[in-house]
Amino acid sequence: MKLQLAIDHGLRHQILAVAQGVGPQVDIVEIGFPMIVTFGLGLVEEIRELLPNTTLCVDVKVYHGGTGVTTRCFDAGANIVSVLSCAPDPVIRKMVEKSRVHGGQIMCDMVAPPRKVAQRTAEVDDLGVDYVMVSTGFEPEYDYDIDTRRRWTFAPRVRPLDLAQAVKRNLRHAKLALNTGINESNIREVLALEPEIVSIGRAILDTDDRPAAAARFARYLPFEG
Numbered sequence: 001m002k003l004q005l006a007i008d009h010g011l012r013h014q015i016l017a018v019a020q021g022v023g024p025q026v027d028i029v030e031i032g033f034p035m036i037v038t039f040g041l042g043l044v045e046e047i048r049e050l051l052p053n054t055t056l057c058v059d060v061k062v063y064h065g066g067t068g069v070t071t072r073c074f075d076a077g078a079n080i081v082s083v084l085s086c087a088p089d090p091v092i093r094k095m096v097e098k099s100r101v102h103g104g105q106i107m108c109d110m111v112a113p114p115r116k117v118a119q120r121t122a123e124v125d126d127l128g129v130d131y132v133m134v135s136t137g138f139e140p141e142y143d144y145d146i147d148t149r150r151r152w153t154f155a156p157r158v159r160p161l162d163l164a165q166a167v168k169r170n171l172r173h174a175k176l177a178l179n180t181g182i183n184e185s186n187i188r189e190v191l192a193l194e195p196e197i198v199s200i201g202r203a204i205l206d207t208d209d210r211p212a213a214a215a216r217f218a219r220y221l222p223f224e225g
Contacts, residue, residue: 006201008032025214048077066091074102096128105130121170135180
């Protein structure tokens with residue numbers, strides 16, 4: 001089980017300071033989609049120079065043009081590149097092929113409607129992705145409330161962690177990854193699903209002592225030795 005630090009906000013100098021200060025305390029540093037949009041892949045190159053031995057996840061959320069984007073991400077220093085589950089199969093397949101050439105991995109961000117999560121999980125697993133990421137929904141914007149049920153027309157209430165369980169049941173080769181709003185009040189519920197990756201952002205970044213917060217979360221993870 002791996003701890004991933006998700007960096008989704010901050011100025012360039014702040015991001016670099018966080019990466020250098022907290023990176024050694026975690027297994028994976030994720031450069032989030034907003035940061036790629038704002039600063040480009042040059043930021044990935046800078047973080048790679050600061051953390052030559054740390055796994056870097058570049059969350060570009062590819063939908064099309066996967067071959068070129070994937071290659072550029074790996075060339076910039078990425079170890080893991082993300083793709084949306086709603087991307088066409090040929091795009092995901094090409095990304096997987098490129099990842100093998102570069103010795104990297106592909107993370108699939110599950111964004112399918114609840115009723116299609118199980119089916120799409122099995123499909124992307126067959127395409128060869130290495131991880132399937134599921135948002136746990138511990139933040140208000142991800143809350144599956146009455147309005148969400150109305151828009152997605154499903155009932156009874158479906159919890160994001162229930163969707164994560166559906167993903168896990170339909171994985172044969174890929175590993176489960178979880179993110180969004182994970183903190184010390186809910187991490188035990190998250191770990192009960194035995195994900196391969198637990199991605200944490202603000203619960204580490206919004207503290208006064210980020211390295212200490214990262215080390216504290218790391219202690220929750222099962223010992224692998």
